[in-house]
Amino acid sequence: MTESLDPITEAHRQWTAHGWDDAAEGMEVVTSITRVQQIFQAEVDAALKPHGLTFARFELLRLLSFTKTGALPLGKVGARLQVHAASVTSAVDRLERDGLVERQANPDDGRSFLATITTLGRKVVEEATLDLNSQVFEDVGLSAKDIADLRRVLGKLR
Amino acid sequence: MTESLDPITEAHRQWTAHGWDDAAEGMEVVTSITRVQQIFQAEVDAALKPHGLTFARFELLRLLSFTKTGALPLGKVGARLQVHAASVTSAVDRLERDGLVERQANPDDGRSFLATITTLGRKVVEEATLDLNSQVFEDVGLSAKDIADLRRVLGKLR
DNA sequence: TCAATATAGTTTGATGTCCAAGTAAATGAA
DNA sequence: TTCATTTACTTGGACATCAAACTATATTGA
Numbered sequence: 001m002t003e004s005l006d007p008i009t010e011a012h013r014q015w016t017a018h019g020w021d022d023a024a025e026g027m028e029v030v031t032s033i034t035r036v037q038q039i040f041q042a043e044v045d046a047a048l049k050p051h052g053l054t055f056a057r058f059e060l061l062r063l064l065s066f067t068k069t070g071a072l073p074l075g076k077v078g079a080r081l082q083v084h085a086a087s088v089t090s091a092v093d094r095l096e097r098d099g100l101v102e103r104q105a106n107p108d109d110g111r112s113f114l115a116t117i118t119t120l121g122r123k124v125v126e127e128a129t130l131d132l133n134s135q136v137f138e139d140v141g142l143s144a145k146d147i148a149d150l151r152r153v154l155g156k157l158r
Numbered sequence: 159m160t161e162s163l164d165p166i167t168e169a170h171r172q173w174t175a176h177g178w179d180d181a182a183e184g185m186e187v188v189t190s191i192t193r194v195q196q197i198f199q200a201e202v203d204a205a206l207k208p209h210g211l212t213f214a215r216f217e218l219l220r221l222l223s224f225t226k227t228g229a230l231p232l233g234k235v236g237a238r239l240q241v242h243a244a245s246v247t248s249a250v251d252r253l254e255r256d257g258l259v260e261r262q263a264n265p266d267d268g269r270s271f272l273a274t275i276t277t278l279g280r281k282v283v284e285e286a287t288l289d290l291n292s293q294v295f296e297d298v299g300l301s302a303k304d305i306a307d308l309r310r311v312l313g314k315l316r
Numbered sequence: 317t318c319a320a321t322a323t324a325g326t327t328t329g330a331t332g333t334c335c336a337a338g339t340a341a342a343t344g345a346a
Numbered sequence: 347t348t349c350a351t352t353t354a355c356t357t358g359g360a361c362a363t364c365a366a367a368c369t370a371t372a373t374t375g376a
């Protein structure tokens with residue numbers, strides 16, 4: 001018995017047992033968030049898979065679909081989604097391959113490209129959003145108070 | 159002016175504007191956790207980089223160093239760290255290449271290998287832990303109450 | 317005992333992330 | 347105007363994750 005009930009509780013115990021008391025709570029915070037993120041990631045990916053999307057590509061499509069013209073310079077996309085330019089290049093490559101997005105020259109800047117969502121892209125992202133909402137977002141298993149607390153605390157971290 | 163103050167707040171606004179009210183909070187929870195995880199991941203990676211480790215490899219070494227014998231079957235490692243067998247294979251390959259871990263036949267099961275931490279591996283993980291503690295874990299920027307709330311809420315999610 | 321099934325790891329392929337280096341175009345100072 | 351610098355994006359390399367197929371070894375049931 002007592003065989004590591006919960007890996008994270010166990011890690012906390014180890015940290016204090018080694019005298020790293022000042023870091024034990026921070027370690028637990030970081031590890032817990034990492035685990036929860038992994039769980040959500042898996043759920044989200046499962047909901048998006050039938051639509052041929054990953055969360056990275058979904059976020060990009062979702063972002064474009066919310067803009068007035070359905071287009072944004074790749075640099076803006078990276079800034080909004082907080083990912084590196086190389087990741088945007090990669091995501092747009094695949095979305096373009098699947099016909100969900102097109103690259104267009106940016107009339108305002110010769111170095112830049114606009115990622116433009118296609119009609120098919122709009123259709124796919126709408127359908128994917130419905131599934132994502134019903135399968136993941138509509139019930140994350142938290143009370144209103146939990147969500148309020150989480151919003152407050154996570155807000156301090158970003 | 160009104161130009162997306164915070165991407166997550168903005169996303170929440172978009173969700174309700176599209177009538178997905180029931181999913182807006184869940185979406186915000188998932189997105190917030192993803193962002194915070196990205197931030198921590200970057201800090202953790204930065205602290206570990208001078209030691210030639212990634213978080214995945216650090217966790218594996220840390221796990222082995224906490225065991226009695228410094229060894230665990232690869233399958234156990236995957237179960238503890240909640241990662242796929244292929245990820246364990248990959249991590250152990252690199253750790254072995256760097257001399258931090260060794261694969262040994264499992265005397266109890268001919269199909270299995272034990273990952274055993276080396277003397278160098280122990281040295282590296284101890285040093286890395288000190289840096290990780292001082293640079294990331296010792297100050298995550300949350301009050302005791304914040305941490306308590308976070309622990310409570312995240313506990314419900316995993 | 318033997319065939320069917322399950323388990324432990326590895327391999328391969330697709331995706332994604334970051335970093336560093338490279339290319340092309342825009343900007344800015346002299 | 348001109349040349350150095352900055353910016354926007356792409357490329358290639360290293361790493362990590364998941365899924366599916368494959369090998370070898372255990373286990374089980376008839």
